[in-house]
Amino acid sequence: MSLMFRRVLPVLLVALTSVACQTVQTTHGGAVGVQRSQLMMVSAQEVEQASRQQYDEMMAEARKNKILNRDAASVQRVRRIVARLAQQSGVFRADAPAWQWEVNVLSSKELNAWCMAGGKMAIYTGLLDGLKLSDDEIAAVMGHEIAHALREHARERVSKSMATGLGISVAGALLGVGQAGQDLMGTVAKVSFELPNSREHETEADRIGVELAARAGYDPRAALSLWTKMASQSAGAPPQWLSTHPSHTSRQRDLAAYAERVMPLYQAARR
Template structure:
């Protein structure tokens, strides 16, 4: 039955002409305007700063230096986002990006990412989510899946305990068959975009693999890949290695052009 939500998405994509392409050429399904998503991103970022402790000083300058070097390699609309980055006091090895260019990185991740190149891997990855419009694609897919489930319920007359059980099973099928794989695809795509971007800015792309080795050593048990919103560390490292030759060529070209970031790590 997993074809039903997919069919709903396909029908909506055709009827609303909401298909676009990501920076890697992958077809995307988006329903919302940039203005809508960017406004939500700004509001969420402001709320996050109210709820969390923002770290200033050397940590803030470190993150800003790296982000500035990466933003400088963007062009067109991508460079015009309201790019902002904040460091938040939190022991979890986490970072995030919101529509509009709002980014956050936790102090716990800065402990694992031991130099500017590894941090650039994280920040470039988060920027990849923004420039690839992943948030729009994500919420659009969720909306279309909900519409498909609602239509199916009406057409099939799924009511009562038996109907509720069937809808629950269909919901699980949509979750694991569409929504989670979509998120894994986003993560892998952001890895590739971030790898290219960090290399073009003059950060060593080989540090991306080192970062994930550090993450793998620091992480505990993980859910099965098919139930996870992220690829496994092994899958991520394999994907990065597969794109490393191209990234190294971009890196060497950037270094030859004088792009050599120097962002001192806080002691």
Template sequence: MKKLKLKGALLALLLCASAMAQNDGIPVDKLSRLRGIGGDAAQFDKQSKLQYDQMLNEAHKKDAVATDSNPQLIRLRAIAKRIIPFTARWNADAAKWDWQVNLLRSDTVNAFCMPGGRIAFYNGILTKLNLTDDEVAMVMGHEIAHALREHAREQAGKNTVTQVGARVLGAIGSAYFGVDPRLGDAAAGAVSQGLALKFSRNDETEADLVGMDLAARAGFDPRAGIALWEKMGAINKNQPISFLSTHPAGKDRIREMNANMHLVLPVFARAKGLDPDKLPPYRSIALPKS
């Protein structure tokens, strides 16, 4: 009887620990209802697959797609393999996605993940930034987060709502003040564009935090995100002003990451079997000499 009680207590502790592991890290918010206004999920996935396949076909014609034996592609797929098991925490549908990872030969400093888990990296982001595995995981986690949080559908829904609302306000303003309706339409367009920029910046911030959470659960150091954006800032001196950009300024991203670092460092430490209070400092790799 005592053995049964001991086993029951141990099981309860394991279940409790599992629940705590799910509830730590960056808090999971519900997906935006505006996604429904933005379009049907199945249609978005179908369109995404079509665009991704077309992109690969065009790249293949230029011999710009890395083969399966490419060391950098092998590296990317290994990192993705560690991250993907944790994606369902942020979107249950991700467990059914047909995940793909490809590497394109281009100097472009970019990467993306389309709806449905279709990932692509450009050589440029790996070579020009001299990324460590932890930094690659931060880029990949960020891009995957856009797909998981369905930002494309959400953004389409937000744009629809703001455009309709702005047109209504423009029409009312034109009628009330007796001005040319075309001026009202122009003002409405400016308001709509400004709101769309803000929505995009919010999406980028969410993707940064979700990406940190995904990377940490997969055993990648979330402090790599700080190093990543310091490198980005070093090679992108002429970045646009944050208020007028769809992307937050690098310093704003770093501030948000640091403000939430206490939530993800324990997750990373647990994944690595380390004491969160005794983590060694993160070490990046310097940018290549120009």
């Protein structure tokens, strides 16, 4: 422990003298009441810039490999749903509706979707078509991913990576150019696509996601059928105490409770 502390201490000192750790509230609580202070050691602008660069590179690669937006009807469907969800994002943070939202569909058997900082999104056909998602279920998926971006979970995880000495150096991150910029992009990519979210982050995204869906006029209870479908594809998953993700059982229990809480919002949106 003391050896680790000696290794991390210089990084922490640079952080404290260069950007001073910020404790922030990234979102309002909404009807679901998600309110937790977050410790940040890198600016939102730096993470958003790195995310945009990473996203552009990924979409260019997808276009080159001919896996980008191959089905116009599916792309239009997903974009329509995301547009309605994005319109409701101001409930949680005033700046979010003005983000440069972008969503694309990637042809892949992978059961995946994601939203990077600033609203750069993708959903994979393995999830969209493989699980035969309804519009309500697509809203559940994308609402969950949007919630990660609204809460700036990637920025929080990059900050944690800095603090523990497992990611880029704080001094390098502040520069945002050259090798330092590449390091930041790499770290953003790692926390976005490779490392699993914590249980806390997943629970926050679940709760905010059902509220976004409800306010946009999508049945929040679809999150339950979505995770039932996901569970059918996850045989042999580790029990909750061995995983950073909530178990399917506890996740569905929490989703059921919060979907019920936001049902009045859904009913009002449907009038």
